[in-house]
Amino acid sequence: MKNCMALTEQELDELIRKYYDGDTSLEEERILQNHFNNASGMSPYVGEWAQFTYFQAKRVEVPAVPLSHRVEQVMAQQDERNKSGGKRLFFRIAALVIFAVGVTWFFITKVAPHTITKESTAELTDFALPDGTHVWLNARSTLKYGSDYNEDDRVVALIGEAYFEVTRHVSKPFIVRTGNATTQVHGTAFNLRRYEKEPTIELAVVHGKVTFGANKKLEVSAGEAAAFNVTEEDVKRCERNPNADAWRTKKLVFKDAAMRDVIRDIERYFHITLRADRPALLDCTLSAEFPDPELNNVLSLVCYSLNIRYSRSDTGIYFLSGQTCQ
Amino acid sequence: MLLEEDFKTLILPLYQPLYRFARSFLADAQESEDCVQDIFLKLWLKRESLGEVRSIKAFAMQMTRNLCLDRLKGRRGPMLDVDDQEIESDVNPQQQLEAADLLIHMEKIIVRLPEQQRTLMHLRNVEGLEMAEIAVVTDMTVEHVRVTLSRARMTIRQLYEKLHGTH
Numbered sequence: 001m002k003n004c005m006a007l008t009e010q011e012l013d014e015l016i017r018k019y020y021d022g023d024t025s026l027e028e029e030r031i032l033q034n035h036f037n038n039a040s041g042m043s044p045y046v047g048e049w050a051q052f053t054y055f056q057a058k059r060v061e062v063p064a065v066p067l068s069h070r071v072e073q074v075m076a077q078q079d080e081r082n083k084s085g086g087k088r089l090f091f092r093i094a095a096l097v098i099f100a101v102g103v104t105w106f107f108i109t110k111v112a113p114h115t116i117t118k119e120s121t122a123e124l125t126d127f128a129l130p131d132g133t134h135v136w137l138n139a140r141s142t143l144k145y146g147s148d149y150n151e152d153d154r155v156v157a158l159i160g161e162a163y164f165e166v167t168r169h170v171s172k173p174f175i176v177r178t179g180n181a182t183t184q185v186h187g188t189a190f191n192l193r194r195y196e197k198e199p200t201i202e203l204a205v206v207h208g209k210v211t212f213g214a215n216k217k218l219e220v221s222a223g224e225a226a227a228f229n230v231t232e233e234d235v236k237r238c239e240r241n242p243n244a245d246a247w248r249t250k251k252l253v254f255k256d257a258a259m260r261d262v263i264r265d266i267e268r269y270f271h272i273t274l275r276a277d278r279p280a281l282l283d284c285t286l287s288a289e290f291p292d293p294e295l296n297n298v299l300s301l302v303c304y305s306l307n308i309r310y311s312r313s314d315t316g317i318y319f320l321s322g323q324t325c326q
Numbered sequence: 327m328l329l330e331e332d333f334k335t336l337i338l339p340l341y342q343p344l345y346r347f348a349r350s351f352l353a354d355a356q357e358s359e360d361c362v363q364d365i366f367l368k369l370w371l372k373r374e375s376l377g378e379v380r381s382i383k384a385f386a387m388q389m390t391r392n393l394c395l396d397r398l399k400g401r402r403g404p405m406l407d408v409d410d411q412e413i414e415s416d417v418n419p420q421q422q423l424e425a426a427d428l429l430i431h432m433e434k435i436i437v438r439l440p441e442q443q444r445t446l447m448h449l450r451n452v453e454g455l456e457m458a459e460i461a462v463v464t465d466m467t468v469e470h471v472r473v474t475l476s477r478a479r480m481t482i483r484q485l486y487e488k489l490h491g492t493h
Binding site: 019020021022023026029030046047048050051052053054055057058059061062 | 342345346349350428429431432433436447448450451452453454456471472473474475476479480482483484486487
């Protein structure tokens, strides 16, 4: 048997010589492969024929079990923690659809719940949910809820930061899912912050009462704050940051605030990185109010009052440097 | 940063080449599967930094080789079970018998090759990787790959002809 793109003896010899020199291209090796696939083990090419036949057989080896299933299982297990939507939601929806089709025509006419996504990019946005609850979404944040929101309960999922003014509704709890932690309320106003790079989810309650946590839950009242540690899955009370919802009120207020907190609040407000080049600077305190803050004004004023300087590196990081406040 | 969907489309399809590669080191099919599963798990946990790895396939093959070599450390004897090799089924019985002989002979030869040569043969002749990719997987220079591959191919021919008797 001969290959349809038959090689002359000379061409074959030349290719084989190149093959043993390690100089053949993948394409040339394919030509050789085809040639020996269709050849019987005729000398003088028996050594080559054996090689190409052997490696061709190796090429079709596949695992006995469809390994990809096992792998996907492992992935799913690993991923269970931060999975609230995605595939599971898909199956839930699929199951609902099948159920609806199966039961009655009446149910077919009903639409299965789908997810509504509200996203903010660089700017904050605000909008009302179907029950009148008002949501302010900080920059680079996402809020998701089902189209069945407010039917039996009110469940939303948050990535990023949002401020909620929840319409009071005793029979339908308002629940915010943030990773593993849930925040459950009936009617209140609170600020919730969960950016994926940060180790904690932070809650600040403005009025009303909020239940917050995963397995262990805390009741957090107006004026109080709590933080949920994502890795330890533990929730603790903490001091309320007066600037927790500054992004929404557009006002930064510092009252005898330690610089470490001032820096954190400025970083969060402007979405920048700000570093002090001397640790001693972090213990200085500052009192100031910035309505409608603007980055350069804020930094200039901070530097003026502490008698330090600020600069911006090529990589966009801001630095505070100079003598300490003493 | 690799998203879950990217992971499924870019990495999961690698399971066959990774399995074959693991199998070229490990005698046991089950153990090879476990090895590949470990690799996928590692890749999954690392998916955030995978975007920066230029050739994910080469990287995954490199991880597979390292893991298999780790597993083999301290073991002796042949790594492959000769009887376990499958033969393509679309040949007639007469051919199949010859093919079976051939595979057994070749298996004996391949097992005797130094690990580096065997790995290069596998990556090139079975998986069809470019020389540059092989260099990444094995941490060798392209020229060194070429020379070693050339040596391996010639050794296989000599051993086969010795074993089989030249016609």
